[in-house]
Amino acid sequence: MIRVTEQESNYNDIDQMSVLEILKGINNEDKTVPLAVEKAIPQIDKLVSAVTNRMANGGRLFYIGAGTSGRLGVVDASECPPTFGVPFDMVVGIIAGGDTAIRRAVENAEDDSKQAWIDLQEFDINEKDCLVGLAASGTTPYVIGGLNTARKNGVLTACIVCNEGGPIAKESDFPIEIVVGPEFLTGSTRMKSGTAQKLALNMLSTAVMIKLGKVKGNKMVDMQLTNHKLVDRGTQMVMKELNINHERAEDLLLRYGSVRKAVEASQKPL
Template sequence: MIRVTEQESTHQHIDQMSVLEILQGINKEDQTVPLAVEKVIPQIEKLAISVTERMKNGGRLFYIGAGTSGRLGVVDASECPPTFGVPFDWVVGIIAGGDTAIRKAVENAEDDSAQAWIDLKAYQINEKDCLIGLAASGTTPYVVGGLNTARQHGILTGCIVCNEGGPIAAESDFPVEVVVGPEFLTGSTRMKSGTAQKLVLNMLSTTVMIKLGRVRGNKMVDMQLTNHKLVDRGTQMVMEELNIDYAKAEDLLLRYGSVRKAVEAGSK
């Protein structure tokens, strides 16, 4: 398999560039990423529809990955509860090497093809659930093994990769292959590839949560009120919905604990 993500950068002698030239070169490459994502929106659509259907029937969404990809999955999963007010176990991010690997690389963790399923079993993953493998290379053994075993157990599988035709895509019912080309710094897939995966994760989880009813209009009505900024944002939403003053809106919000509940109570 020829991995585009490992091909030599089209920018030569970057160690001799000025700071401005380096920044401009990185930015020029970054501008190509949304265009690459746009090309695979039909793939993302199929995955989002399928994940939504499973989750409407009680399923959960799992991400597995190693290194940068694994960290991106953990970030997306961890942001769903505060953003959409969903239970912490609705979306689960698992990284090769465990939580230690979020901050510090764990040697050879991504090369163990059996470990992902062991990690997933700790969450009692079952046929109602969805599993998405994240790997820029499209070849990471940890992810390949996890997807392969998951399919054998009737679990819906998908992936977000940055090379076409790899073993991870082959193990996915709904592969998303975003080909962003060589990196500015040869092989550094935390750059364009990581950006592409982050964009797709944003699109996927946000779309699924909207279709699961966790958004009203264009507002995060179920967000957790974990700081003053979010209480203020929620108060403004309640004011707008009910056409009341700030003090009354804040009182309703704090009394009922969410924008949705405050609006429902205030509408009676």
């Protein structure tokens, strides 16, 4: 297969550029990413529907990846509980090399085709669940092996990659291929490819949670109240929903622990 992500940059002699030229070049390349993601929306749409159906019946969503891709999966998974109030094991991000690899590269971790399934077994992954493989190259052995074994065990499989026709896509029931072209810095897939994967992950998890009822109107009514900013945001939501003052709204919010519960409780005799 031809790996577009490894092709030579469209920019020559970037080491001779001024800072302003470098920044403008990176920005010009970044502008192309949302257009590439837009072309993949039909693929993302199908995946969202399939994942929503499984999760509505007790399934979970897993991400596996190595390097930047793995870190992006961990970030998306870790943000679901505070944003949507879901359990910490409902969306799980796993990176090749374990949690150490989140901050520091683990040598050869991505080349082990058997380790991903071993890692997934720690969570008792089963046929109710969904597994999304993340790899800009579309060829990472860790991800290929995980998807292959998961598929054989009845797990719904998908991927978000930045090359077409790779082995990871072939192991996926729902392949999402977002081709962003060569990177500004040749082969540095933490740049455009990483941005594309982050955008797709935002779309996937947010759309799934909306369809699972974790959003009301346009508000995060189940968000966790983990700091003063979020308490204030929740208080404003309750004030607007119930047409009450700040003190009363904050009291309800803190008593019941979420915007949804505060509003529901206020609509019953207290």
